[in-house]
Amino acid sequence: MADLKRIPVGPVLVAAIVAVFALTVALADDRNFWVEQVRNGLTTGSLYALIALGYTMVYGVLRMINFAHGEVFMIGAFAGWVVLTEVFGGDDMATALIAPAILVAMLVAALASASAVVVIERFAYRPLRNAPRLAPLISAIGVSIFLQHLFLRLTDGRFKQYPRIFPQGPDESINVGFTEIAYVQVFLVGSSIVLMLALFLFVQRTRTGTSIRAVAEDREVAALMGINANRVIVITFVLGAGLAGIAGVMYGLWLLNIKGTMGFLPGIKAFTAAVLGGIGNIPGAMAGGFLIGLAETVGREEINWITEQFGFGLGLGNEWKDGVAFFVLIGVLLLRPSGIFGEVVGKRA
Amino acid sequence: MPDWTRLIPAPVSEAWSVVATRAERAYGSVPNMARLMLLALLLIGVPFYENPLGGGVIFDDRWLAVFRLVGLYIMLGIGLNIVVGYAGLLDLGYVAFFATGAYLYALLASPASPAIDFPIEDVPWLFWALLPAALFVGALTGVLLGIPVLPLRGDYLAIVTLGFGEIIRLFLINQTNLTGGSQGLYGIRAPPLPDVPVINLTDLKSTALTEWYIFLVIGVFVAAFCAGRLRDSRIGRAWEAIREDEEVASAMGVNTIKYKLLAFAMGASLGSLGGTIFAAFQGSALPDSFDLLVSINVVALVVIGGMGNTTGVVLGAVILIGIPDFLRFREASDLLGLFDPIVPFADTHNWAQDLRDNRFMVFGLLLVVVMVLRPVGLIPSRRRKLEFALAEETAETT
Numbered sequence: 094m095a096d097l098k099r100i101p102v103g104p105v106l107v108a109a110i111v112a113v114f115a116l117t118v119a120l121a122d123d124r125n126f127w128v129e130q131v132r133n134g135l136t137t138g139s140l141y142a143l144i145a146l147g148y149t150m151v152y153g154v155l156r157m158i159n160f161a162h163g164e165v166f167m168i169g170a171f172a173g174w175v176v177l178t179e180v181f182g183g184d185d186m187a188t189a190l191i192a193p194a195i196l197v198a199m200l201v202a203a204l205a206s207a208s209a210v211v212v213i214e215r216f217a218y219r220p221l222r223n224a225p226r227l228a229p230l231i232s233a234i235g236v237s238i239f240l241q242h243l244f245l246r247l248t249d250g251r252f253k254q255y256p257r258i259f260p261q262g263p264d265e266s267i268n269v270g271f272t273e274i275a276y277v278q279v280f281l282v283g284s285s286i287v288l289m290l291a292l293f294l295f296v297q298r299t300r301t302g303t304s305i306r307a308v309a310e311d312r313e314v315a316a317l318m319g320i321n322a323n324r325v326i327v328i329t330f331v332l333g334a335g336l337a338g339i340a341g342v343m344y345g346l347w348l349l350n351i352k353g354t355m356g357f358l359p360g361i362k363a364f365t366a367a368v369l370g371g372i373g374n375i376p377g378a379m380a381g382g383f384l385i386g387l388a389e390t391v392g393r394e395e396i397n398w399i400t401e402q403f404g405f406g407l408g409l410g411n412e413w414k415d416g417v418a419f420f421v422l423i424g425v426l427l428l429r430p431s432g433i434f435g436e437v438v439g440k441r442a
Numbered sequence: 443m444p445d446w447t448r449l450i451p452a453p454v455s456e457a458w459s460v461v462a463t464r465a466e467r468a469y470g471s472v473p474n475m476a477r478l479m480l481l482a483l484l485l486i487g488v489p490f491y492e493n494p495l496g497g498g499v500i501f502d503d504r505w506l507a508v509f510r511l512v513g514l515y516i517m518l519g520i521g522l523n524i525v526v527g528y529a530g531l532l533d534l535g536y537v538a539f540f541a542t543g544a545y546l547y548a549l550l551a552s553p554a555s556p557a558i559d560f561p562i563e564d565v566p567w568l569f570w571a572l573l574p575a576a577l578f579v580g581a582l583t584g585v586l587l588g589i590p591v592l593p594l595r596g597d598y599l600a601i602v603t604l605g606f607g608e609i610i611r612l613f614l615i616n617q618t619n620l621t622g623g624s625q626g627l628y629g630i631r632a633p634p635l636p637d638v639p640v641i642n643l644t645d646l647k648s649t650a651l652t653e654w655y656i657f658l659v660i661g662v663f664v665a666a667f668c669a670g671r672l673r674d675s676r677i678g679r680a681w682e683a684i685r686e687d688e689e690v691a692s693a694m695g696v697n698t699i700k701y702k703l704l705a706f707a708m709g710a711s712l713g714s715l716g717g718t719i720f721a722a723f724q725g726s727a728l729p730d731s732f733d734l735l736v737s738i739n740v741v742a743l744v745v746i747g748g749m750g751n752t753t754g755v756v757l758g759a760v761i762l763i764g765i766p767d768f769l770r771f772r773e774a775s776d777l778l779g780l781f782d783p784i785v786p787f788a789d790t791h792n793w794a795q796d797l798r799d800n801r802f803m804v805f806g807l808l809l810v811v812v813m814v815l816r817p818v819g820l821i822p823s824r825r826r827k828l829e830f831a832l833a834e835e836t837a838e839t840t
């Protein structure tokens with residue numbers, strides 16, 4: 094085990110995955126199928142990455158898993174839905190309005206999620222900062238259940254439909270030579286990368302970012318150096334929630350159906366992504382998000398394909414998609430709890 | 443930071459702490475077997491209490507159905523309390539063991555079961571034979587799922603066990619040839635519980651629910667007794683040492699691997715037993731009955747009641763499982779109707795119905811409020827309370 098920790102697992106793993114995948118594409122008959130899997134994997138992965146940033150940053154400063162983060166993401170999705178359908182007219186939106194509508198929806202979603210998390214932090218987490226370990230977790234579970242059922246109640250337990258702003262289909266795609274990619278997927282992956290870069294620069298370059306890193310390093314010493322730890326903690330929550338809110342709008346734009354309970358699974362998967370990338374490690378969470386997204390689609394099909402070549406096809410269907418993240422989570426925590434990109438958590442895990 | 447406990451008027455919180463301490467003292471002296479037996483007898487008699495004003499028994503089948511569910515959850519709570527309260531291992535996948543027990547019974551007893559093709563469902567003693575089997579299989583599952591998570595602690599342990607719970611559910615839904623898929627296994631014959639002999643002497647009717655209720659009361663008492671003895675034994679002390687500090691415990695010569703696995707096994711065996719009983723009285727095992735909410739309910743009732751304390755588990759089960767069910771009753775509407783003069787919108791709202799419809803929201807809020815006001819639970823075990831007071835003192839002085 095000791096030796097395992099010295100290998101640069103991240104690059105090695107990524108290289109191995111790419112190699113196996115290249116081999117599959119070269120040998121398998123249905124190339125388009127695999128390219129499609131990669132497209133979908135990257136698109137969901139970009140959502141997981143955005144959500145994972147909230148988990149990883151909050152864990153960094155508080156050593157606490159914000160169990161309600163998935164619901165913060167859900168609130169963003171609903172806020173964006175209200176803006177797009179009520180303010181901008183939903184499906185009948187004029188073409189010229191699409192770009193501003195999406196921008197406003199994202200902004201409002203980020204604000205809504207951020208204000209929600211400020212309230213949650215103030216009333217459900219802050220009073221418990223010195224309580225026994227289990228208390229904040231139970232409190233967070235309580236918030237999560239409350240928000241889920243509040244939104245189920247508000248929507249009568251039904252799905253709400255996002256307007257089809259990005260028509261899906263071959264005509265509306267960009268041709269990139271060997272395949273075609275839907276606009277919405279390009280938009281999702283592109284904007285999530287822009288957002289992640291912005292966050293990374295913010296944390297690395299600005300004064301506030303430095304104080305976030307200082308609090309993550311050692312809250313008490315940071316406080317002694319004149320940093321207002323409470324303020325930094327709130328800022329961290331707000332940043333994570335803003336990204337999750339925007340991810341909520343993206344989810345709606347892509348998958349169209351949103352619901353009060355939609356946050357649970359993406360939340361767990363994003364948490365897995367954060368652990369995979371090394372919790373507390375911001376670039377790690379981004380990479381982890383994409384890896385989980387790919388593992389769910391490409392990875393699952395890859396396992397099916399490889400086992401088929403050996404004559405015992407496992408045939409893990411689409412319904413096993415949601416289980417992949419759990420297997421990855423268990424595997425990572427057991428083999429390498431510090432995540433594949435480092436950041437030592439050691440006995441904290 | 444404002445102290446939210448101040449929102450509660452001082453006399454109320456003082457009265458509460460007096461009541462809690464008294465109640466805890468009364469039940470805390472477990473060695474008093476006589477008192478315990480008396481309580482058991484009183485509870486067993488519940489289905490036969492007659493209304494002095496006439497009109498038959500006070501608690502009819504509707505009530506007994508609620509009590510039965512509460513009893514089942516108390517049993518699950520006692521099991522999980524061993525893992526969470528005694529050994530300090532937060533397990534959010536308790537439903538995995540519950541499902542194990544339920545499917546163990548359903549696979550053998552359901553006519554829809556793909557596992558067997560002979561009519562074993564007619565064997566009358568199957569249920570009784572399977573109770574010890576459920577304990578054993580549960581313990582085995584507990585050890586199997588416990589081994590991989592041995593190095594994990596706290597939040598990580600919670601999330602990974604949650605993952606186990608979800609994987610079990612996916613497995614139940616997707617392995618159609620083994621578990622019947624999302625249709626589940628149904629049509630399980632009700633197991634023949636022994637008749638209650640008193641009933642033949644009087645003109646009281648005994649229904650299946652009466653028998654189930656008595657069965658569960660006895661089961662809960664046996665489980666609570668065993669759990670209490672375990673807590674006070676050498677094993678219990680080892681768990682406590684692990685809960686407080688695993689490294690120190692290990693340095694002091696406690697075999698942490700053995701005792702952690704033992705805690706998982708004990709907790710899991712009770713969970714599995716509960717599952718078998720659940721499948722037997724439901725008459726079916728459906729994957730949908732085994733979702734995350736079961737795990738959360740059990741953890742919540744342990745934590746809200748006060749970890750490490752059986753009385754707390756009972757209180758937690760009554761609040762979280764009993765009251766939401768009770769709200770369906772006409773009596774609940776009548777009871778809440780008494781407050782109509784002081785409650786706004788009473789003329790347009792049926793508050794019992796509203797509460798029932800929004801019970802999950804209330805449940806979520808309750809978790810937050812109880813944690814914020816009493817992070818150690820409503821009736822914490824005496825030792826925990828002491829520890830918490832000490833921790834607060836040191837936090838204040840430093």
